Amino acid sequence: MELYELTVHELIEKLDKKEITISDITKSYLSRIKEKEDDVQAFVTVTEKEALEKAEELDKKETRTKYMGIPIGIKDNICTKGLKTTCSSKMLENFIAPYDATVMEKINNENMITLGKLNMDEFAMGSSTEFSAFKTTKNPWDLKRVPGGSSGGSAASVASNMVPWALGSETGGSIRQPSSLCGTVGLKTTYGLVSRFGLIAFASSLDQIGPVTKDVEDNALLLNVIAGYDSKDSTSKNIEKKDYTKALVNDVKGLKIGVPKEFFGEGINDEVRESIIQAIEKYKELGAIVEECSLDIANEALSTYYIIAGAEASSNLGRFDGIRYGYRTKNASNLKEIFVNSRTEAFGPEVKRRIITGTYVLSSGYYDAYYKKAQKVRTIIKDKFNELFSKYDVLITPTSPTVAFGIGEKTDNALEMYLADLCTIPINIAGVPALSLPCGVDKEGMPIGMQIIGKHFDEETIYRAAYTYEQNTKFRETYKPYFKK
């Protein structure tokens, strides 16, 4: 067995026993990148030289700490000091981050090794990575299909064993949906659990960083590193630091699971629905208490999302003016032309679509009808989740309405692409945590993801539910990406 096939907890075990060196691991992953990257196209930047140097340096240390020498891939909207951070946009094609995001400080403090920066939809806007200005990442299970998005590079690189784990980010499903499509474990953390400092802003009231991993144990291990209060992010929550690995308990007896029936209706593919229903049967078998419930807000949440995220994006992306950093047009004779032409030349079509939607809903005369209304509906959606969580420990739904779709299939119709996030977006609006866990494959062998939703700051119960299912079904041992051409 190659080292790149192992999970991080298995790698740590081998390092602790001195069976392998950090350089062995780094070289194994770099060789895997050489083998698969041409097909998968998950990276914007590979930091081969720096990674090998750091590995050698770490191998010389006499004492080791837990995460020392574990490689990691980073979504390219997270600032990495001295390294290009492009957001997969022409606007930031040559931007070198002057500082580290707080999550990167934490990762560097643990002496992990960054293997590179991962592809995404431009400014994290999209559900397929097809909106990257540089390349379309391919799904490792079938290279003619999308990996999902916007953290498509994160999910595809983990699924194809080019990195053992990765950081992604979510604004509306951008970790969970690609995790579902690529068969990885992806967690959207409770809003406020992980610092957003140094995450290039898309929609600040929704953005969160989270782990994409091969299994649930690794997911908890990585969350242990990145979670925690940060004074540099005023929305980060000052709560006691937890050890999430304590939640990895193989037992769901008595766990109360709610199954919102609206998430199993129209628009959900039959095989996806069937697979989730079987997973729920498994939970019953394992002693959980399962009950059908109602959460009839999916379309409302999606509408709310595209209004609020658009509004916040139009404001956040106002900073890209071609003056202090980023792309500057060559066709300008005055300041105004620098602003307009730089933005027009460097932003891709999806980013412009969102900025236009956002500017419209914030403009005078429409503010009350759209933006203010959406903020109120957001309250209704939050209340509905709270109501359900007074009865249930977790909720279970499909993560994505379908398995991975074909490249080019949805790029012409923005609204159809937006529907790919129908099941994931309500969670971002409510700010609660949710995890996507692979639970089966369809007839063509494409992975299907189950979404486990939890209460605010109760990632532990999600992990317990996910870990129990995983230990009793063993998806990773049964199915592997086949890089179908």
Place this chain on the structure above:
Amino acid sequence: MKVSKEELLHIAKLANLKINDDESESYLRNLNDILNFADVINKLDTENISETIGSTDNVNVFREDEIKVFEDNAALLQNAPEEEDNMFKIPKVI
């Protein structure tokens, strides 16, 4: 159609973006699609509902107003499209 082409071009101007004639149709269709889809929220009664501004219940997060100097000027300026003498350079304004 909720939004006309003239309105679209006005919105683009507010956002410091230029939309060509041959692109305007697709931007217009997309914006109208979303606004039509968003009609579903108008069916909800929000009469006595307060707005949710953010996702946490944090309010008025205060901290000491301390000056922290970012030492690495060079790291900041290397990203500037044009610079001169430690300053960002722009075309003449006045």
